[in-house]
Amino acid sequence: MNKEKQTYFPSLENVKAAAETIKKVSLVTPLSQSLRYSKQFDANILLKREDLQQVRSYKIRGAYNKISSLTSTQSKNGVVCASAGNHAQGVALSCKLLEIKGTIYMPAPTPNQKVEQVKMFGEDFIEIRLVGDTFDDSYHAAMLECKSLGKTFIHPFNDEKVIEGQATIALEILEQATEPIDYVFIAVGGGGLAAGLSTVFKALSPNTKIIGVEPEGAPSMTVSIKNDKNTTLDQIEKFVDGAAVKRVGDLTFPICKQNLDAMITVPEGKVCQTILDLYNRDAIVVEPAGALSISALDFYAEAIKGKNVVCVVSGSNNDITRTSEIKERALLYANLKHYFIIKFPQRAGALKEFVVDILGKNDDITYFQYAKKTNRENGSAVVGVQLKSASDLEPLITKMKAQNFYGDYLNDKPDLFQFLV
Structure with a gap:
């Protein structure tokens, strides 16, 4: 009779040994209160600043x-x-x-x-x-x-020693916290950090709820837990590159399935807005995966009110060349950036009429690509418009249609959007 293979869980003894091993090379990173987020969510929001490691991540x-x-x-x-x-x-x-x-x-x-x-x-x-x-x-x-x-x-997550090394973050958080922790939000990619941290918390602080956070376009752990088996995704959105994997670890999956209190997915655009907010308001630079844990707070606003909450800021290796894409995705998520196919009548003054009579006083054209004259009456252009308020969209579309400028709306047509924009 074959014995069922026992699931590996990191032991506290091995995690403490790992903490001793890495103490000369890994910083004990700050667990600092975010005054802004604490006020916003009426909670005590603490940031575990792994972005301050020498290599700018917990890895x-x-x-x-x-x-x-x-x-x-x-x-x-x-x-x-x-x-x-x-x-x-x-x-x-x-x-x-x-x-x-x-x-x-x-x-x-x-x-x-x-x-x-x-x-x-x-x-x-x-x-x-x-x-x-x-x-x-x-x-x-x-x-x-x-x-x-x-x-x-050296596997990035599916390895016992790697999991035990990442788990040392949990020991530090529990030692640094002055009050019991109600929630920990943590980014999940392959699951190494989530597996290690959650095991330590379940042993030493079992009442703490551990919430795993994935990008909406790469929900490999969410899907696997739902399917009750480690599942390989056919396709993923790779924007949140530090947490975008098609398949989580065979070692990490059963641990996370048992230990995590919930998994949540966050839209990439929301992650981008968090990156911009942290930079502009707090002078903190984070990569997309590093913003995941904080991005999840909006979706738990009621649950965390009055609670002690830790967000692990996992890394800050953000490529500055991605800034324009980050801004674009944030505006699209906030419904402030919209792309249209506009049908311009083939007569003098048509563009001026569009700008003066159709656009609102706070609307801004941010993209204009004239395609070609499609017939004798009209010529099409792809036009990007940035609004001051999301509520300005419907009035804008209504005016376009009333004066026969409206051709198509591209934001909700991803294939056409990618091709034309």
Whole structure:
């Protein structure tokens, strides 16, 4: 009779050992109150600032704990990872500190800024190989090298030592908090951080509710828990790159399924607005995944009122070249940015008439692409309009239709939107 394989859960003993292992390389990051969010939600909102780590994310914890656990033979053979983000930086710094050679596979389209960051942390102890167009391409190449050369693969989340390293965040939060914690909101990608943190809280603070947060376009943990099995998604939206995976870890899934009190998905546009608010109002720079936990607060506004709430700010490796896209997505989410196909009559003064008679006094044309004259009477243009208030949309469309300028509305037609805009 075959015994059912027992589910792995990190032990407190191993998490405490990990905390001792990483204490020289991982900062005890602040658990600081956000006055603005506390006032907004009538709660005590505390931010666990993992964005202030040396590699600007919590990933150094798991990477260092794993790599430092290798045998002398494994260390001599070297390590391999596949990552275009925070995990790569954590592995690179760990390799340098432990003087172990590492090979880091990244997709060829990885922005040069990220490549240079990894080089900076790893220096002469790492080699970067840009392979393929996607993470999957890089991952397969990394696994081939591991098998052919006997190297150790450092997984970003599906590894016991990595999970135990990430779990050390929970020990710090519980030590730093001056009052019992009612809620912890935490970003979920592959599930390593959520699995580790939730296990510690269930053991030491079982009344704390742990809420996992995923991007709406990559709900791999949400779907898996709903299906009661680890499920691979066919497609995902990759914008929240630090938390966008098609499949969560086989180790992390059963832990999260048992320990998380709820999973919530947050629209990418909401995440973008949080990024902008943190930068403009609090001078805090976060990456999309780092904004997930805070972005979820709006959806729990009633539940958290008067409560002690921790949001783990998981990272700040945001590429400045994405700023325009972040602003655009935030405006689209807020229903302030709208794209139309406008039919302009083929006569002098038509554009002036549109600007003067159709647009409101606070409306602004932010995009204008004239296509071509489609017939003798009309010529079409794709026009982007930014509104001051979302309530201005219906009056604008009504005026367009009344004066025969309206062709089509593109925001709710994603395929056409992507093609034309």
